[in-house]
Amino acid sequence: MSTTPNKPAAAKPSPQGFVYLPLIAGWLIPGAGHFLLGKWIRGALLAVSIIAMFVLGLAMQGKLYTSVQDLLDLLGVAGDLGSGLLYFLCRSLGLGGQPVQTTVADYGTKFIVVAGLLNIIAAVDAHNLRTGRKS
Amino acid sequence: MLHPSHFAAVLLFALFASTVFGIAMRDTPRRMFHYGVYCFILFVGSAIVLSWAMFFIAR
Numbered sequence A: 001m002s003t004t005p006n007k008p009a010a011a012k013p014s015p016q017g018f019v020y021l022p023l024i025a026g027w028l029i030p031g032a033g034h035f036l037l038g039k040w041i042r043g044a045l046l047a048v049s050i051i052a053m054f055v056l057g058l059a060m061q062g063k064l065y066t067s068v069q070d071l072l073d074l075l076g077v078a079g080d081l082g083s084g085l086l087y088f089l090c091r092s093l094g095l096g097g098q099p100v101q102t103t104v105a106d107y108g109t110k111f112i113v114v115a116g117l118l119n120i121i122a123a124v125d126a127h128n129l130r131t132g133r134k135s
Numbered sequence B: 001m002l003h004p005s006h007f008a009a010v011l012l013f014a015l016f017a018s019t020v021f022g023i024a025m026r027d028t029p030r031r032m033f034h035y036g037v038y039c040f041i042l043f044v045g046s047a048i049v050l051s052w053a054m055f056f057i058a059r
Helices: A021-028 A032-036 A040-059 A071-081 A085-093 A103-131 B006-025 B029-058
Strands: none
Touching: A021 A032, A021 A103, A032 A040, A032 A103, A040 A085, A040 A103, A040 B006, A071 A103, A103 B006, B006 B029
């Protein structure tokens, strides 16, 4: 019985350039990682969703976490930092600094934190697209 | 200041989170859409079920 030599597996082309650029860009500006990769519709949907969630959170008088008093505050800061430049821009403009006094404001705070966490998911997705782990 | 009702806040939250989940967790546009709708229904459905559960627990 004759055997045929195994064909070499089709090697994926290794990504050229700085592979972390979409990850960093996507973190700093929601959707920018996908824009860099030419995924315009995905990037636009992500940008609209994340920015709208962040802005709605601020409009509900949600709080931006700025200092760490306990562990929960630390988690809040980590979530807020996920929004990238939006967080630093709003901090510099003095937005989101008022204390939470209503239920809706508490919802707004959660909207802001979740917007940051969703932005991290989106940035990691852009990184996966860049490295070829996802198509 | 924006004052959405609690249910409107749930709907907005579910819409935006489902959009990101759908895009990030699936590969093709069709599967993204289906997964996004699935997540939206789960978000809103679980909020309604838990709300009624808390209503009956509080009585």
